[in-house]
Amino acid sequence: MNRKKRIRLGVFKYTCCAGCEFQLIFFQKKILEIFENLEIIYFRMGESGGGEEGPFDLVLIDGAITEAWQADQLKKVRQAAKFLLPIGSCAVNGGIPAIKNSTSELEMEKRVYQQIQPLHSMKAHPVDDYVKVDGYIKGCPMGEKDLVEAVTSLLLGKRANFINYSVCVECKLKGNLCLLIADKLPCMGPVTNAGCGALCPSYGRACYACWGPMEDANSRALAWQFEKMGLEPDDIFRKFTQYASNKLEFRKGAQLYGSTT
Ligand code: SF4
Ligand code: SF4
Numbered sequence: 001m002n003r004k005k006r007i008r009l010g011v012f013k014y015t016c017c018a019g020c021e022f023q024l025i026f027f028q029k030k031i032l033e034i035f036e037n038l039e040i041i042y043f044r045m046g047e048s049g050g051g052e053e054g055p056f057d058l059v060l061i062d063g064a065i066t067e068a069w070q071a072d073q074l075k076k077v078r079q080a081a082k083f084l085l086p087i088g089s090c091a092v093n094g095g096i097p098a099i100k101n102s103t104s105e106l107e108m109e110k111r112v113y114q115q116i117q118p119l120h121s122m123k124a125h126p127v128d129d130y131v132k133v134d135g136y137i138k139g140c141p142m143g144e145k146d147l148v149e150a151v152t153s154l155l156l157g158k159r160a161n162f163i164n165y166s167v168c169v170e171c172k173l174k175g176n177l178c179l180l181i182a183d184k185l186p187c188m189g190p191v192t193n194a195g196c197g198a199l200c201p202s203y204g205r206a207c208y209a210c211w212g213p214m215e216d217a218n219s220r221a222l223a224w225q226f227e228k229m230g231l232e233p234d235d236i237f238r239k240f241t242q243y244a245s246n247k248l249e250f251r252k253g254a255q256l257y258g259s260t261t
C-alpha cells in the first residue's frame with residue numbers, strides 16, 4: 001500500500017442500534033494503524049459533514065434495510081464504492097430487526113406505534129439482498145478480528161480467511177463443560193458461527209445465536225434436540241427467529257414450529 005494514498009472511508013447506518021458504529025470508534029486505534037492514513041469521507045457518528053456521494057475505497061454498512069429509501073441509497077453507495085462490507089448481524093443477516101419478519105408488517109406497526117399512517121417500513125433485509133458485498137463482518141456487535149482480517153485482506157488484494165465453524169469449536173478449545181449435554185440448557189452454539197470466543201458458554205450461559213448461522217448449520221437436528229429436552233414449540237420457534245430469521249439455515253429450525261411467512 002502506498003503510504004501517501006489515503007483510504008477513503010464511508011460508514012453508513014440503517015436500521016439498528018448503532019452499536020457496531022460505536023465498536024468502530026472503540027476499535028479506532030487498531031483501525032488507524034491498519035489504514036495508516038484514513039480519510040473519513042462520510043461517517044455521521046464519527047464526524048459531521050457531507051460526502052455521502054463518495055467516491056469511496058471502502059464502505060462499511062451498519063444496520064438492516066427496512067425502508068425503501070435505504071435500499072435506494074445503498075445501491076448508489078455501492079456504485080460509488082470499490083469495496084463494501086456489512087458490519088454486524090443487522091447488516092449481515094437481518095439481526096435483531098428481522099425478529100419482526102415472522103409477523104405481518106401491518107400487525108407489527110400497529111403493535112409498536114399509535115399512528116401508523118406516516119410509516120413506510122418493510123420487512124428487515126440484510127445488505128446482500130440488495131447489493132453485492134465483499135465479505136461479512138459478523139457479530140453483535142461486530143467482531144474486531146473479522147474486521148481487521150477483512151480490511152487488511154481487501155487492501156492487500158488477498159482472499160479474507162473468515163471463521164466458518166460453530167461456537168462449539170471455540171467452546172471446546174476453551175475446555176468448557178458442554179451446557180447442552182451436562183446442564184440440558186438450550187444452547188444455540190452448534191448452529192451459530194464462531195468468532196466471539198464462546199463468550200456466553202464460558203460464563204455458564206447458553207448461546208442465543210447473536211453471530212448468526214454457520215454455513216450449512218443443521219438447525220432441524222438442534223430443534224428436535226430442544227424438543228426432546230422438553231422445550232415448548234413457541235420457545236423453539238423463538239430460538240430460531242430471535243436473530244437472523246431471514247437466513248435459511250435458521251428458518252429450517254423455526255419452520256418446524258411456526259410460520260416464518
Ligand atoms: S449487530 Fe448488534 S450491535 Fe450491531 S447494530 Fe445490530 S443490534 Fe446493534
Ligand atoms: S455449551 Fe453450547 S457452545 Fe459449548 S459445546 Fe455445548 S452446545 Fe456447544
Ligand code: SF4
Nearest residue numbers: 196200207208209210
Ligand atoms: S456465545 Fe452466542 S450469543 Fe454469546 S456472544 Fe457468542 S454468538 Fe453471541
